[in-house]
Amino acid sequence: MNEEQRKQQQTAVKSPDKKSVKDYSKYFDTTYVPPSLKEAKKRGKEEVAYQENFQISEQYRGLGTGKKFYIRTYGCQMNEHDTEVMAGIFTALGFEHTDSVDDANVILLNTCAIRENAENKVFGELGHFKALKRERPDLLLGVCGCMSQEESVVSKILKTYQHVDMIFGTHNIHRLPEILDNAYKSKEMVVEVWSKEGDVIENLPRKRKGNIKAWVNIMYGCDKFCTYCIVPYTRGKERSRRPEDIIQEVRHLAAQGYKEVTLLGQNVNAYGKDFKDMEYGLGHLMDELRKIDIPRIRFTTSHPRDFDDHLIDVLAKGGNLLDHIHLPVQSGSSECLKIMARKYTREHYLELVRKIKEAIPNASLTTDIIVGFPNETDEQFEETISLYKEVGFDSAYTFIYSPREGTPAAKMKDNVPMNVKKQRLQRLNALVNETSAQKMKEYDGKIVNVLVEGESKNNPDVLAGYTEKNKLVNFKGPKTSIGQIVKVKITETKTWSLNGEMIEEEIGVE
Numbered sequence: 297m298n299e300e301q302r303k304q305q306q307t308a309v310k311s312p313d314k315k316s317v318k319d320y321s322k323y324f325d326t327t328y329v330p331p332s333l334k335e336a337k338k339r340g341k342e343e344v345a346y347q348e349n350f351q352i353s354e355q356y357r358g359l360g361t362g363k364k365f366y367i368r369t370y371g372c373q374m375n376e377h378d379t380e381v382m383a384g385i386f387t388a389l390g391f392e393h394t395d396s397v398d399d400a401n402v403i404l405l406n407t408c409a410i411r412e413n414a415e416n417k418v419f420g421e422l423g424h425f426k427a428l429k430r431e432r433p434d435l436l437l438g439v440c441g442c443m444s445q446e447e448s449v450v451s452k453i454l455k456t457y458q459h460v461d462m463i464f465g466t467h468n469i470h471r472l473p474e475i476l477d478n479a480y481k482s483k484e485m486v487v488e489v490w491s492k493e494g495d496v497i498e499n500l501p502r503k504r505k506g507n508i509k510a511w512v513n514i515m516y517g518c519d520k521f522c523t524y525c526i527v528p529y530t531r532g533k534e535r536s537r538r539p540e541d542i543i544q545e546v547r548h549l550a551a552q553g554y555k556e557v558t559l560l561g562q563n564v565n566a567y568g569k570d571f572k573d574m575e576y577g578l579g580h581l582m583d584e585l586r587k588i589d590i591p592r593i594r595f596t597t598s599h600p601r602d603f604d605d606h607l608i609d610v611l612a613k614g615g616n617l618l619d620h621i622h623l624p625v626q627s628g629s630s631e632c633l634k635i636m637a638r639k640y641t642r643e644h645y646l647e648l649v650r651k652i653k654e655a656i657p658n659a660s661l662t663t664d665i666i667v668g669f670p671n672e673t674d675e676q677f678e679e680t681i682s683l684y685k686e687v688g689f690d691s692a693y694t695f696i697y698s699p700r701e702g703t704p705a706a707k708m709k710d711n712v713p714m715n716v717k718k719q720r721l722q723r724l725n726a727l728v729n730e731t732s733a734q735k736m737k738e739y740d741g742k743i744v745n746v747l748v749e750g751e752s753k754n755n756p757d758v759l760a761g762y763t764e765k766n767k768l769v770n771f772k773g774p775k776t777s778i779g780q781i782v783k784v785k786i787t788e789t790k791t792w793s794l795n796g797e798m799i800e801e802e803i804g805v806e
Contacts, residue, residue, distance in 0.1 A: 344535045344570070345495040347470075352388050352501075356473040359480075360391030366400035370418065371408025373560055373596065374531075375441055377511045378469055379406050382440075384501030385472045393503070397428065402436040402476070407443035409526045411698040415443060422457045429459040436479050438462040440469070444489060445530035448701055454485065462486040466531055470497045498541050508749055508779045509556040510549050514542050514581065518562040520599060522626075523637045523704040524666065524697065527562050536567050539581055546588055555747050555781060556592035557585075564595050565602040579606035586615050591781060592747065592764065596622050597664075600640050600648055612655040619656050620690075620765045623649075624664035628683030629676035632669055637704075642683060649687050660690045660735075660765040667724055668697045668717030670708040677720050684727055690765070691732045691792075694724050729791055736767070736789040743799065744769065746784045748777045759798075773798040 365386040369379045382404065383393060394400050405421060408414040418439070425437055437460050443449045444465045453460050462479045464471065468488050478486045496516070504510055517532040518525075546557055559581075561567060568577040578595070585593055593616050600623060611617050627633050630641040652659050665680060684692070696717045699706040746769045748761040759773050761782075770793060771784050777798070788795035 344533075346538070347495060347497045348499070350470055350497050350499045350501075352385070352473050356389055356477060358390050359473065359476060360386060360389040360401075363391050363401035364394040364399055365391045365402045365404070366394050366397050367404045367406055368421070369406045370414050371406075371410060371442065373511055373558070374513070374562065375406050375408055376505075377513050377560055378441065378466070380502045380504050380511070381469055381500045382406070382472055383503035385469075387503050388501045389473060389476070397425075401434070402438070404438045404440055407439060407441035409442035409446060409449075409530050409700065411695070412700070413698070415449065418443060419452070419457075422453070422460065426457075426459050436461045436476070438464070438475075438479070440464050440466075442466060442526070442530040446526070446702070450487065450489060454487075458485070460485060463489065465489040467495070470500060496535055496537055498537070506749075507553060508747065509558070510554045511558050511560050512542060512545055512549070513537070513560045514564065514578075514595075515561040515567045519566070520563055520601070520639070521637060523635065523708075524669065524700065526700040526703055529702060531562055534563065534566050534570055536570050539568075539576060539584070542581065543584055543588075546585055546590065546593075550588050550590040553779075554590060555779065556594065557590060559585075559593070559595040561595075562597070563599045563602065565598040565604075565607060569602070577604065577606065578602075579604065579610040582607070582617055583610045583613075586610070586613060586617050588616075591616055592618055594618050594620065594766075598623055600625070600638075600645050603648055603652075605651070608651055608655045618764045619659045620662070621652065621659055622662045622664075623652075625683065625687075626664060626666050627669065627672070627676070628680035629672070632672055632676050632680075635671060635705075635708075636666075636669065642679065646683070646686065661687060662766075663687075663689050663692045665692050665694050665724065666697050667694065667720040668712045668714075670697070670705060670710050670712065672712055681724065681727060684724070684731070689728075689731065690735050692724075692728050694721060694728060696721050733789075733791045736791065736794060739767070739786045739794055740789050741786060743783050743785050744794075744796070745781050746771070746796075747781050748773070748779065750778050751775075763794075768793040769796055770794070771796045771798050 365383070367379050367382060369375050387393070391402070397403055403425065405418055407418050422439070429435055429437055439453060439460055440463070444463050450463055453463060462475055462485065464475050465488070468475070471488060475486060475488055515534060515536040517534045518528045519534045521528050549557055565578045567581060582593070582595070598621070603623070611619065625645055626636055626638060628642055630643070633641060649661065652661070665684070667677065667680070699710060744763045744767070746761040746763055748759050750760065752758040752760040752770050757772065758770050759777060760768060760770050762768060769784055769786070773782065783799050784796040785799050786794050786796045
């Protein structure tokens with residue numbers, strides 16, 4: 297991409313007198329438009345660019361010498377992964393990481409746009425940082441991530457939080473050196489938001505959290521356009537990394553001693569559907585990754601529409617491909633699923649579950665469920681309850697519907713009273729808790745393999761880790777077990793965790 301093309305796609309804004317500004321849309325690149333389902337569904341015409349070897353320009357080397365950075369992350373694993381990339385870029389620029397805002401020279405809020413509560417938390421933090429900015433004028437304060445891809449959010453920051461120094465979106469992370477440089481040189485807010493669908497940038501530096509478990513992004517974006525979801529607008533269209541780059545990254549992690557890898561994507565099992573030169577999906581990738589000498593491989597988050605028979609067949613081979621599958625259903629009612637634009641029915645979902653359990657008898661399933669979606673009736677909620685019981689999920693993430701501006705569902709009449717939504721959530725959670733406790737009781741007296749992640753958050757004398765099925769286990773053992781897979785006999789079961797005794801210090805591969 298040449299400089300002229302870059303200028304056409306972006307605007308690094310030096311804000312004028314903000315008190316006189318009324319048309320905030322000028323702060324976006326010239327192609328930016330608010331979220332539009334009609335326009336977004338025209339995707340596919342724009343070619344995805346692959347940048348094979350990201351490099352930081354020498355002119356920015358040393359930009360962070362003597363300075364510290366702090367990143368606060370909200371939302372999903374994808375945001376956590378983005379934070380690791382930004383931390384890697386900061387480190388390459390000479391910055392040091394700090395866990396406190398008090399001695400940070402740069403503070404970034406890596407934001408989530410999934411739910412209104414997440415946005416409110418960010419705006420609350422921005423308000424708190426105003427005093428800190430007043431005390432330390434040289435402090436750089438930035439907002440990045442999914443919220444930054446929303447015009448209404450950027451307009452609000454420009455209008456209300458003028459102490460913010462920089463705003464950039466999900467497609468601009470690799471531009472962090474240039475954005476920081478602009479922010480240091482400018483006395484005014486720097487805004488860089490690309491509305492284009494995003495490219496695939498390889499060889500980005502990463503500063504991973506720990507050396508036991510790693511996230512590996514295999515694709516970006518989402519083309520599903522569920523009526524309640526803002527992600528297709530904030531993350532762009534589905535675009536897959538090339539398999540050889542992913543395989544190389546996982547091999548490198550195995551060589552470094554990592555014990556577990558989680559493959560990430562907004563819709564991870566749509567991987568490869570955008571390839572035009574070959575037929576290659578998540579099943580093909582998993583089949584190759586299972587041959588790599590790394591004990592555990594997971595993936596998240598999958599969509600029932602794209603969970604094909606080939607993927608099930610590959611997962612059934614076992615080995616380092618774990619049999620814990622997160623499979624969001626959102627509702628047990630076909631009518632609600634239709635309004636949500638999930639493009640599958642209750643019957644389709646149950647048939648998929650049947651196929652998975654037939655091929656992988658010990659598979660454990662977890663899910664996501666929304667209650668109180670517009671027009672959800674008592675009868676439709678009962679269908680969700682009955683589906684949960686029929687599938688026998690191990691656990692679920694449950695939510696009250698939260699309208700997101702720009703999505704089709706936000707235009708629907710939200711006709712389920714809040715007290716009804718809360719009652720439904722309370723009843724669903726009671727079922728989730730009861731089922732989880734029952735599932736946990738099945739482990740009493742059994743020996744499980746636990747990947748030890750570190751000390752328990754509640755007791756430094758206790759170690760904590762997870763089983764293949766992602767069950768939290770607490771037990772006493774030597775600190776040398778951290779980072780290893782050990783055998784633990786379960787002595788006590790709780791609703792969401794297990795207690796046990798270590799019977800073998802470590803094992804090689806499960």
